[in-house]
Amino acid sequence: xxxxxxxxxxxxxxxxxxxxxxxxxxxxxxxxxxxxxxxxxxxxxxxxxxxxxxxxxxxxxxxxxxxxxxxxxxxxxxxxxxxxxxxxxxxxxxxxxxxxxxxxxxxxxxxxxxxxxxxxxxxxxxxxxxxxxxxxxxxxxxxxxxxxxxxxxxxxxxxxxxxxxxxxxxxxxxxxxxxxxxxxxxxxxxxxxxxxxxxxxxxxxxxxxxxxxxxxxxxxxxxxxxxxxxxxxxxxxxxxxxxxxxxxxxxxxxxxxxxxxxxxxxxxxxxxxxxxxxxxxxxxxxxxxxxxxxxxxxxxxxxxxxxxxxxxxxxxxxxxxxxxxxxxxxxxxxxxxxxxxxxxxxxxxxxxxxxxxxxxxxxxxxxxxxxxxxxxxxxxxxxxxxxxxxxxxxxxxxxxxx
Numbered sequence: 001x002x003x004x005x006x007x008x009x010x011x012x013x014x015x016x017x018x019x020x021x022x023x024x025x026x027x028x029x030x031x032x033x034x035x036x037x038x039x040x041x042x043x044x045x046x047x048x049x050x051x052x053x054x055x056x057x058x059x060x061x062x063x064x065x066x067x068x069x070x071x072x073x074x075x076x077x078x079x080x081x082x083x084x085x086x087x088x089x090x091x092x093x094x095x096x097x098x099x100x101x102x103x104x105x106x107x108x109x110x111x112x113x114x115x116x117x118x119x120x121x122x123x124x125x126x127x128x129x130x131x132x133x134x135x136x137x138x139x140x141x142x143x144x145x146x147x148x149x150x151x152x153x154x155x156x157x158x159x160x161x162x163x164x165x166x167x168x169x170x171x172x173x174x175x176x177x178x179x180x181x182x183x184x185x186x187x188x189x190x191x192x193x194x195x196x197x198x199x200x201x202x203x204x205x206x207x208x209x210x211x212x213x214x215x216x217x218x219x220x221x222x223x224x225x226x227x228x229x230x231x232x233x234x235x236x237x238x239x240x241x242x243x244x245x246x247x248x249x250x251x252x253x254x255x256x257x258x259x260x261x262x263x264x265x266x267x268x269x270x271x272x273x274x275x276x277x278x279x280x281x282x283x284x285x286x287x288x289x290x291x292x293x294x295x296x297x298x299x300x301x302x303x304x305x306x307x308x309x310x311x312x313x314x315x316x317x318x319x320x321x322x323x324x325x326x327x328x329x330x331x332x333x334x335x336x337x338x339x340x341x342x343x344x345x346x347x348x349x350x351x352x353x354x355x356x357x358x359x360x361x362x363x364x365x366x367x368x369x370x371x372x373x374x375x376x377x378x379x380x381x382x383x384x385x386x387x388x389x390x391x392x393x394x395x396x397x398x399x400x401x402x
Contacts, residue, residue: 182201184198271294311373
């Protein structure tokens, strides 16, 4: 049978014409041949079914998850209002083969029902989403729900900080805010030499947009990730060019979000670097030194099961994977112990009951309750085994709940 477009606009105008002129070599009805008005009668039956399904809302491929805390839901979370649904036989490309065939077989194993729903009321892309079917549906996986990375990552997990209160619940972007170190002050005195430094940690009162991730694609491998970085610095000099003391502090904070193909884990890796510099110039003789504190940490999200439409994401209770590296030049003009004590203070902010840990705990609670990702079609399909493909789209095995 010819591909039937179930798009809401073209449904009524094209259905009768398409159904009355079927391409029967694509679906031979087990050898049955229409006689007389049988093709028209069959088309009317299908047309009536389509109209009834549309009027009863049966084509709505929507949420099934409910909550008693509606105020905590994401008002602009990705929605899946049906923009286009296609009943179509897609060309087929066998694994390890360069040949693309129509993919039909007598028992119809390679025939596919493609349901395309765009998120957030977006239009249907002009370019065909699936040029061929390949391994999307095999015997032990009757169907696959494919959620674009633009929906799962860009519109959900790493979405930008909300522009107004109450418009959205910030998710992984909250990690960037909580782990951000900002240089506040550097002070130097030339005689006797002295230097002081200060910084602000976590939840800085800055424009929300500075915490947003950007999508990054490796030009050689094509691997996709999401990255954020922010730097700051302060400096002070006491004296002129011939005789002076100088102190400088700089910070660099970064976060990377990655997902491995064929896996179900999302990894969040963060690095914070604090660099301190001191220098003194006296009668043409200068002494310069630096000290560096590097803290690395990571979280891991595991996509588990889909219950009642909600994608369950497991997250460790604590950020235990924290490393500290301290590098101090011999010519640094402060006691080594002062930097080591400062380093212990810095790394403690990534462990225990801190802004970062509190944020991680709150994030886990949101992702597992009212702010979680809702998979459309709950109650119609059984879902299991969520994984990512090479493009970082989310693929979920589906079975019809009939």
